[in-house]
Amino acid sequence: xxxxxxxxxxxxxxxxxxxxxxxxxxxxxxxxxxxxxxxxxxxxxxxxxxxxxxxxxxxxxxxxxxxxxxxxxxxxxxxxxxxxxxxxxxxxxxxxxxxxxxxxxxxxxxxxxx
Amino acid sequence: xxxxxxxxxxxxxxxxxxxxxxxxxxxxxxxxxxxxxxxxxxxxxxxxxxxxxxxxxxxxxxxxxxxxxxxxxxxxxxxxxxxxxxxxxxxxxxxxxxxxxxxxxxxxxxxxxxx
Numbered sequence: 001x002x003x004x005x006x007x008x009x010x011x012x013x014x015x016x017x018x019x020x021x022x023x024x025x026x027x028x029x030x031x032x033x034x035x036x037x038x039x040x041x042x043x044x045x046x047x048x049x050x051x052x053x054x055x056x057x058x059x060x061x062x063x064x065x066x067x068x069x070x071x072x073x074x075x076x077x078x079x080x081x082x083x084x085x086x087x088x089x090x091x092x093x094x095x096x097x098x099x100x101x102x103x104x105x106x107x108x109x110x111x112x113x114x
Numbered sequence: 115x116x117x118x119x120x121x122x123x124x125x126x127x128x129x130x131x132x133x134x135x136x137x138x139x140x141x142x143x144x145x146x147x148x149x150x151x152x153x154x155x156x157x158x159x160x161x162x163x164x165x166x167x168x169x170x171x172x173x174x175x176x177x178x179x180x181x182x183x184x185x186x187x188x189x190x191x192x193x194x195x196x197x198x199x200x201x202x203x204x205x206x207x208x209x210x211x212x213x214x215x216x217x218x219x220x221x222x223x224x225x226x227x228x229x
Contacts, residue, residue: 040221042220042222043159043217058216090159102161102164105158107156
């Protein structure tokens with residue numbers, strides 16, 4: 001049981017490049033989400049999914065796309081990277097979106113956009 | 115909108131001593147959960163403790179306990195017998211019981227445990 005895994009751990013992009021941050025969980029969790037963490041701030045929600053085929057926007061969705069074709073995977077796509085997207089990105093999952101369910105976080109991806 | 119405020123950007127404590135981290139929140143909801151997460155230098159977010167708003171009894175997990183004051187909307191974390199491994203960022207988070215609600219995080223408190 002690997003929990004929540006994220007790849008890559010580090011990435012450097014040039015402005016305008018695109019890339020996909022991968023997130024996978026092997027706990028059969030329905031609820032998955034992406035957060036970004038910027039210096040001096042807590043985590044802010046980008047997108048989330050309550051199950052395969054269902055996604056919705058969080059607090060800061062602009063510049064990011066997501067899809068949920070399987071229960072296990074929830075990739076985050078940057079279509080045209082901008083320096084403002086330099087951040088640490090965390091994927092999280094929980095069994096459901098019920099209040100009591102604990103969210104499990106991945107180790108994070110540090111992204112730098114030049 | 116819900117907000118979570120951590121007023122102490124940085125704190126330090128001597129090993130084996132006790133430290134309290136503050137958190138206040140703003141909500142009009144009556145049923146919700148509060149959490150403390152720890153983020154060590156490895157960046158992994160680790161759940162430390164959680165509190166259900168409808169429970170009056172304060173949650174405890176080994177050396178970690180909370181002081182939950184619902185009327186004051188306060189949720190502080192007490193770490194007893196501090197250990198070097200407790201050095202980390204600590205985030206307070208709120209989740210309301212309504213629809214598909216995400217966690218709302220405070221900005222964090224950086225705790226250093228000094229030998």
